[in-house]
Amino acid sequence: MLPERPLSAAFLGAAAEPLRAELGSAPWTLEALEKTLGDLVREAQKAYPTIALGAESFVAYVAPRVRSEVELRQLRAGDVYLACALVARERSALQIWESQLVPSLDPALAKMRLAPERVLEVKQLLRAQLLVGEGSSPPRITSFTGHGDLHGWLRVTAVRAALKLLRREKREVLVDGDTVLADRTSGDDPELSYIKEVYRAQFKSAFQFALDSLSDREKNLLRQNIVDGLGIDDLAGLYRAHRATVARWLAAARETLLRRARERFMQHARIGSAECNSILRMVHSQLDGTIRRRLQSA
Template structure:
């Protein structure tokens, strides 16, 4: 079949197909087959407006592996066309599709994940993370729903995705306040970065670690949860904003407020513990400030400068 003789949708399909197959001999029959696939798929979701061309492109890229001698129609029959249509629309950020996906798929996740050894807090975390991972694009690429191939039920794919997230969360238990402090401390400059800072760190290493650990106890559960998602799970500012359904500037403000509380409480505890004079303590704070800035704020700054972020400070 010569490309110049192929109608629009069929031509698009041939360009984007990643596997070889035997197309219908008649070009018009080829076009009708694709139109029928599109109409059948969108009939399931009448409120979702997805044009034929992007759907056909999406479909062609997910055609299952087969013998080059396989005819096209049976290959299409192996795919869940309606759910591929919905997934394609979600990937493109169509609001009506995302609303349907949340109501028909994500809303069922808690029941699918709940078990005798699964605390509700963990299930809530998994469901929230699953929503972000599946529906929210990052500066690195498309949202995870783009990975759905249409081979198998979409709900099963969503459940598997969520279970993998749950396994990852269970593998790294929620850090205690002491572990949170260790995360911050590990991000501080290595020896050799600055002579004065090295001296202070060596001399007051234990005191500083203890003060930071104690300072974390003043944070609310929500603030510690936010820190855990940001530092341990390494969710980006963009993902956190989507997770909590707020602006990135709001997430940035939450993080900086929590950091400031840790900073001020660490100052207070260190001054009391070390018994420094006001003059000595002022000198010590200059170094302490650089440690906390290079620990927490450096990570915040990296997200502020990420693509798609309009300087969230």
């Protein structure tokens, strides 16, 4: 049930100044905001009806995590509602954490072939980091913005926690090698190996989709540069264009490829922008190898 006090007042009171200025400047804007917030609360309560969390508290929690009304409309209401309730230590939310969220980590941790005691240690570490916080740091669940899937965000967080434990003990994670995301061998960084294991199908599909969407000239430029090894001066002579022009063409082709691959990857892997950026940073140094293989097989 929604409160009598406008939700927009609670939301704008916690929002950053640019967003307050954007949404609070006209009556019709406030009316639209009120409806959007009401829909968000109803969607969240429908997803987790057992959670007892005030609507005003929820929208005030959401406010600092969005930068525009568009982001607000795209929010995963149920996921951020659950995160908010976990921060508030709401009883039903904590039960959902133990009965649903923590068990959902088992498949990801199983791929790392952790010993049972290590799995328990990772889960306990997550409880401390995400729900309690460390020292003066707030619970890390507060960093979840609701723009991606909570289960996916939690899975990545759990794997990183496990890898930190393994690295501290100077142990290696035994995962199957793969050449979809990188050219490395069994000496791989463990976190990158895990990413290859979990996301390789989605990454391969997204990258191929992006490559197929390029124009013939863009594909030829990338092939001639990366596969054939032609430099900017070589390409400038080949295309009878200034080297600065060719450099812009090449940079634009690469940027288009990576942007489209990123968008497709986020959509298919059901991850948020921050998680996607983290994954792509890990494989950035190896992207030329991926492009080379795709172009050679095209």
